[in-house]
Amino acid sequence: MTKKLTIALAGNANVGKSVIFNQLTGLHQHIGNWPGKTVEKAEGTLHFKGYVIDIVDLPGIYSLSTFSLEELVSREYIAVERPDLVINVVDASVLERNLFFTLQLIELETPIVIALNQVDVARKKGIKIDHEELSQILGIPVVPTVAIRGIGVYRLLEVAVEKIEKGESKPRQIKYGKEIEERIERIASLVEKNGFKYPSRWTAVKLLEGDEEVEKEISKIDPEVSQIVQKMAEEIEKIHGHPCSMVVTSEKYEVAGRVARKVQQIMPVTTPPMNQRAHALTTHRVFGYPIMGVIVLSIFYAIFTFGGYTSTFLSDLFYSLQPLFENILGTGILGELLWGGIIEGIVAGITIALPYIIPFYFILYILEDSGYLSRVAFLMDVVMHKIGLHGKAFIPVMLAYGCNVPACLGCKIMETQRERLLAAFVVTLIPCAATTVVILGLVGKFVSIEWALTLYIIDLVIILVLGRVAFKVLPGEPTELIMEMHEYRFPHLKTVVNQTRFRLEEFIKIAFPLVIVSGFVIKIIEIIRLLEPISALLSPITVGWLGLRPEMGIALVFGILRKELTLIMLATLLEPADLSLLTPVQMVVFTLVTMLYIPCIATIAACVKEFGWKKALLVTMFKVIFAILVGGIAFRILSFSGIL
C-alpha cells in the first residue's frame, strides 16, 4: 500500500528553493492559489520508496510575521495544516540571515531537514561550512546541496523520509536572555492552559514581538493574556532601553550569528569573483544606467523582431486555411459566425501568445533567476518614488510596455496589497505593444513621428500625476525598498522553462476565453446590424464631445477586445476607407483616447483575478471617464490653438 506524505519547502527568497522543487518534482507539478488568497501555491508530486510525496513550495520569505500575505500564508500552513516535514532551504553563502528564518521554523515546532544549498557559491566567496557541526548544534539533519546541478537532492529526499519514518523529534529550542526567557515561559503556560492552534512557546515569542494577528486571536480566547503580555513587554523595554519587539528580534539574530560564526570558516578571497565585479558594474552610478538601457531595449527589440516574424508566419498559415473552411461551412451566417466569431479569436490568441508571450516570459525569468532584476529595481527606485512606488515596481512597469496582462499579474512582486493595487493602476495606463501599433500606425504615419512621441510624453505626465493622486488617496502605509541583492548566478534552465510554462498557461486561461467570447458577441452585433445604432448612441460623446467621426465610436468598442483592433476596424469602417482623410486633430484625439480609455478585456480579467471584481471595475470605469475627459479637453486645445 502506498502511503501519502506532505513535505513543504520553505526558505528565504532566491536561495534555490524553486530549483530544488523542480529537481524533485520534474513535470508533475501545478500552480494554483492558496484558498481565498491571492498568493500562489506551487505543488508537485513524486514517488519515492513506496511513498507518494506531495511537495508544497512555500513562497520565499524572510520571516514568519504578518508583513506580507506570503508570510501569513506560510505560517498558517506550517502551524495549522502541519506538513509531515519542512525542508528548509538555506543559502550557504548567506548563512546568518538564513538561519534567522530557520530559528523561526524551529520555534514553530515542526520537523525540519535543512538543505544547505549553494555550497559551491559559498566556497567561491571563501566560506566553508561544517555541516555536521551545524546539524549537531541545531539538532536537525543538514544535507549540503548544489541544487542547480542536482547534487545532494536525492540524499536530501532520503534524509527527509528517514526523519519522517523515525517519528517526531522536536528540534532544540533556542534560549533567549534570562529576563526574556522567564517571561516567555510564563506567557506560554497561560497560552497552554487556554489551548491555542499555534504552539505555546511560539505564540509567546510572537506576542512579545508585538505580532498583531496573534494578539487579535489570543484576545478572542483570553483577553487577560494580552494585558499580561503588554505589561511584560514594558518591563523588558525598561530593562533594555529598546522596544520589546526589537529586543526579541535582536536576540534571535544574535543566536543565528553565533551559530553561523561557529560553523563557518571564512578565508579572504584575493581576487573578487566575476559575479561581484559584474554586480559593481551593473549597479554603478554612471555605467549602471546605460547598461540597463541597452539590455532592456535589446530585449524588447529581439522579442518584437522575433514575435513579428513568427506572428506573421502563423497568421498567414491560418488565413490560408480560410477558403478551405468556407468550403466546408459555407459563407452563410453560421460560417461567418464560426470563422469571424470563434476561430479568428483563437487565431489571434495563438498568434499573439506564442510568438510574443513565450519569449517575453522566458527572458524575464532568466533575468530574475540570474539576479539582474533586483539590480534594476535598485537603479530605478528613485524614478518609481515619483509615483509613490518603490524600485521593484519598475519590473511590472517595464512588462507593461509589452503587454498589460503579465504586468498586472506581475504586480504580485510588491509586498503589500496597497502597493500592488497602486502598481496595477499605473501599469494599466501604460501603452502596451498593441497600443503602440495604433500610435505609430495612425499618428506616427499620418501626422508626424514627433506627435507620436508627444503622446508618449503626455502619457508619462498623466501617469506621474495620477500615480501621485492615487498614492495620496489610497489608505494604508507606503512601504520602501528593502531587498536582498543575491550574487549573480547562471539561471537554471529547467526552472526557467517551467516558470515560463506556468505563466503561459495562466495567460491562456485568463485571456483566451474572454477574447473569444467577446469576439463572438461583437460578431453577432455586426451580423444583426447593431453597429449603426451603437455608433448613433455614442455619437454625442464621440462626435459632440471628442470631435471624432461617428464610425470611430465603433472602432473604440472593438478596442476593448484588443487595442490594435481600433486601428484595424477604423480602416475598414471608414467611408471612404482611407485613414488619411481624417483630420490630424481627430487622429491625435482618437489615439489619445485609445491609449487611455480602457484596459483591454484580458487586462481587466487579470485585474479581476488579482484584486476582485469591485476594484477591477472601479479602475476600468475611472479610466473610461478619464479618457473621455482628457480626449475632449485635448480636442478643444488642439482645435483652438491650431498647432495641428
Added chain:
Amino acid sequence: MGLPLTALKDGDSGIITSIKANPGRGRGGSWGFQKRLMEMGLTPGTEVTVVKSAPFCGPIEVHVRGSRLAIGRGMAERIFVETCR
C-alpha cells in the same frame, strides 16, 4: 544618538544604535517598517558597511551580516549608527 546611515561615506562602517520610528505617513512608512528592517538583520548592535548609494538620492547598498541589501533612502535616514574607526 549617532549619525543617520545616509551620512556615512561609501565604504564606511558603523554600528547600529537605534532605528527611529516615523510618526505618520510619508517617506519611510511607520508601522512595520522598523520590524521589517530588523528582520532583515538590521538590529541595534549590528555592524553595517555602506557600499554605495544610487544617484539622485536613491537607495543605498549596504553589507550586513554577510549579505547585500538595498534600502530605500527614507528608511536609511532613520537608521542611526555610531561610526567605527
